[in-house]
Amino acid sequence: xxxxxxxxxxxxxxKEWEEKILNKVLDKGHERYEKFLTGSNIEVDRMxxxxxxxxxxxxxxxxxxxxxxxxxxxYPTMYRGRLWTMRQYAGFGTAEESNKRYKFLLSQGxxxxxxxxxxxxxxxxxxxxxLSRGEVGKVGVAIxxxxxxxxxxxxxxxxxxxxSMTINxxxxxxxxxxxxxxxxxxxxxxxxxxxxxxxxxxEYVARGTYIFPPxxxxxxxxxxxxxxxxxxxxxxxxxxxxxxIREAGATAIQEVAFTLSxxxxxxxxxxxxxxxxxxxAPRLSFFFNAHNDLFEEVAKxxxxxxxxxxxxxxxxxxxxxxxxxxxxxxxTAGSTLTAxxxxxxxxxxxxxxxxxxxxxxxxxxxxxxDEALALPAEDSVRIALRTQQIIAYESGVTxxxxxxxxxxxxxxxxxxxxxxxxxYIEKIDKLGGAPKAIEKGFMQQEIQNSxxxxxxxxxxxxxxxxxxxxxxxxxxxxxxxxxxxPAVGKLQEARIKELKASRDNLAxxxxxxELTDCxxxxxxxxxxxxxxxxxxxxxxxxxxxxxxxxxxxxxSMNI
Amino acid sequence: xxxxxxxxxxxxxPGLDGHDRGAKVxxxxxxxxxxxxxxxxxxxxxxxxxxTAIQEDVQVIGLSILSGAHxxxxxxxxxxxxxxxxxDILVIAGGVIPxxxxxxxxxxxxxxxFTPGTPTSDIVNFxxxxxxNNVDDEN
Numbered sequence: 182x183x184x185x186x187x188x189x190x191x192x193x194x195x196k197e198w199e200e201k202i203l204n205k206v207l208d209k210g211h212e213r214y215e216k217f218l219t220g221s222n223i224e225v226d227r228m229x230x231x232x233x234x235x236x237x238x239x240x241x242x243x244x245x246x247x248x249x250x251x252x253x254x255x256y257p258t259m260y261r262g263r264l265w266t267m268r269q270y271a272g273f274g275t276a277e278e279s280n281k282r283y284k285f286l287l288s289q290g291x292x293x294x295x296x297x298x299x300x301x302x303x304x305x306x307x308x309x310x311x312l313s314r315g316e317v318g319k320v321g322v323a324i325x326x327x328x329x330x331x332x333x334x335x336x337x338x339x340x341x342x343x344x345s346m347t348i349n350x351x352x353x354x355x356x357x358x359x360x361x362x363x364x365x366x367x368x369x370x371x372x373x374x375x376x377x378x379x380x381x382x383x384e385y386v387a388r389g390t391y392i393f394p395p396x397x398x399x400x401x402x403x404x405x406x407x408x409x410x411x412x413x414x415x416x417x418x419x420x421x422x423x424x425x426i427r428e429a430g431a432t433a434i435q436e437v438a439f440t441l442s443x444x445x446x447x448x449x450x451x452x453x454x455x456x457x458x459x460x461x462a463p464r465l466s467f468f469f470n471a472h473n474d475l476f477e478e479v480a481k482x483x484x485x486x487x488x489x490x491x492x493x494x495x496x497x498x499x500x501x502x503x504x505x506x507x508x509x510x511x512x513t514a515g516s517t518l519t520a521x522x523x524x525x526x527x528x529x530x531x532x533x534x535x536x537x538x539x540x541x542x543x544x545x546x547x548x549x550x551d552e553a554l555a556l557p558a559e560d561s562v563r564i565a566l567r568t569q570q571i572i573a574y575e576s577g578v579t580x581x582x583x584x585x586x587x588x589x590x591x592x593x594x595x596x597x598x599x600x601x602x603x604x605y606i607e608k609i610d611k612l613g614g615a616p617k618a619i620e621k622g623f624m625q626q627e628i629q630n631s632x633x634x635x636x637x638x639x640x641x642x643x644x645x646x647x648x649x650x651x652x653x654x655x656x657x658x659x660x661x662x663x664x665x666x667p668a669v670g671k672l673q674e675a676r677i678k679e680l681k682a683s684r685d686n687l688a689x690x691x692x693x694x695e696l697t698d699c700x701x702x703x704x705x706x707x708x709x710x711x712x713x714x715x716x717x718x719x720x721x722x723x724x725x726x727x728x729x730x731x732x733x734x735x736x737s738m739n740i
Numbered sequence: 741x742x743x744x745x746x747x748x749x750x751x752x753x754p755g756l757d758g759h760d761r762g763a764k765v766x767x768x769x770x771x772x773x774x775x776x777x778x779x780x781x782x783x784x785x786x787x788x789x790x791x792t793a794i795q796e797d798v799q800v801i802g803l804s805i806l807s808g809a810h811x812x813x814x815x816x817x818x819x820x821x822x823x824x825x826x827x828d829i830l831v832i833a834g835g836v837i838p839x840x841x842x843x844x845x846x847x848x849x850x851x852x853x854f855t856p857g858t859p860t861s862d863i864v865n866f867x868x869x870x871x872x873n874n875v876d877d878e879n
């Protein structure tokens with residue numbers, strides 16, 4: 182904090198500059214816009230000085246990396262010690278095809294796996310279910326049973342890679358499969374590292390792959406927290422996700438606010454279930470989006486870290502510093518990719534990836550240029566991964582920690598985003614917390630409004646999207662897009678049939694019966710789900726049992 | 741001369757895909773342009789969509805898929821409409837749909853495919869130009 186005298190002096194000189202120099206230029210002509218706005222509609226001043234961050238107290242608000250409030254990063258050495266994990270989200274078709282893609286990515290220097298499941302798997306339907314038709318293997322790999330997981334990770338030792346799985350409603354089942362697969366490879370659960378997304382609240386808000394109503398869904402989540410706090414110390418039990426909230430149209434401020442509100446709800450649910458804060462909070466992880474507005478995005482990551490640290494320390498009285506550290510994965514913004522002139526997307530992704538690295542991400546997925554058109558082809562994925570490698574090894578931004586700290590603009594934006602996110606969180610608290618706010622459609626409505634405003638700004642030309650509403654060219658259709666073999670559905674159906682003929686069906690029935698009974702009690706469901714998985718119950722069979730006991734969630738739709 | 745009745749549109753999400761930002765933005769833009777819009781919500785089967793369209797007496801169905809299941813699900817909707825002898829509903833679609841799939845989808849009767857980057861005003865205009873004006877019915 183600067184002293185009053187020097188601030189007054191600065192203010193005086195600023196005023197003089199405005200009168201003598203600036204106004205002469207402004208008198209001759211306007212600036213390009215009346216008002217300049219960030220990507221999230223924060224008004225941007227002509228320039229920033231110390232006057233804009235007068236309240237900033239270095240030790241209180243920024244501190245040092247690896248120390249509260251973690252604004253500058255969660256590790257004392259950050260990328261000087263170890264680079265972020267380069268983790269490309271991948272999966273399509275059958276387990277065999279996806280296994281091949283994983284081995285390709287690992288051979289190209291990727292350092293962690295990230296599994297994309299197809300929609301039937303995410304919705305808890307087997308590949309043969311009528312609702313699965315046309316969807317099997319399309320947006321990810323089809324997993325019907327432990328058999329498919331065995332193929333998916335064939336030749337990939339689970340103690341050598343960390344694996345992130347984008348799975349929510351059936352997260353407990355996929356985690357159970359991963360544990361069982363580890364055991365088959367001779368690796369105990371405490372050696373496994375990775376993440377399950379397991380964030381149901383944002384599914385209701387933005388992503389859509391929910392199955393059960395909120396209450397049993399929250400129980401499954403807290404069951405996982407408890408199970409992992411005992412058996413899987415290296416596992417991230419949840420990835421509290423702003424990514425999809427942002428993709429649905431939210432602003433950066435809404436992304437931070439709604440994600441941390443969801444985080445608060447999970448903490449409260451776990452505390453209510455009798456867990457101690459420092460037993461589970463260190464394994465909570467986060468997942469954010471990285472958009473084009475470089476400085477705003479960097480500020481967003483810093484603001485989110487500081488805000489979460491304060492929430493954990495002040496509101497939940499966490500003692501363990503690890504409980505206060507917001508660790509996060511980043512993915513570049515799919516919604517900013519254009520179908521027009523798709524090579525331009527390489528540049529967008531590079532800016533977004535740079536934002537996430539300057540913001541201190543722990544892991545990163547860079548999108549491929551062709552993703553507004555189809556799943557990415559192999560050469561597009563390679564460029565996306567190379568983008569990370571160029572930032573990591575050539576740009577030099579990794580050599581010092583939080584390099585933009587102290588910039589008047591960055592600190593101003595960090596303060597503004599934190600403050601406005603905090604206001605949203607208070608509003609959501611008043612509505613009764615995230616689950617109630619979601620039930621009332623509050624977050625959904627806010628996001629829809631932002632999405633619509635953005636679209637209108639593009640259509641009016643107030644926002645320029647290069648190649649879309651300006652600088653177009655006539656284009657030939659893009660060739661060489663990835664196509665998922667339409668026969669995957671049939672292949673998977675045949676595989677399930679074969680499985681059902683060869684497994685011990687009495688053991689299957691017994692396990693499913695035990696699951697039904699357990700689901701009706703308050704007991705932790707993980708052990709019996711593991712039993713079901715090991716008996717080769719299918720994902721659909723397990724989810725059907727849970728659907729019968731828990732019921733299904735029906736969303737109310739407002740536009 | 742009487743004003744035309746508002747055009748009634750059903751925006752529908754067939755399949756398991758949960759991405760409905762586009763569907764909701766389009767729904768709102770159509771509504772703001774004076775149309776009556778019904779949105780089905782996520783995960784509708786082709787059967788449910790066709791049934792809703794008939795019950796709600798819509799003139800337009802807008803289908804949205806981003807999961808890649810369009811080649812299966814869009815023709816399925818058209819087949820059911822034909823089976824029910826519904827020929828006067830204008831069916832349009834949008835989503836992540838590769839150019840090379842468009843001819844096949846048009847062949848089964850989808851009148852236009854709007855791919856990413858389309859201004860909502862194009863969709864509004866397309867509908868207004870291609871739905872028969874209701875003034876005739878009222879006279």
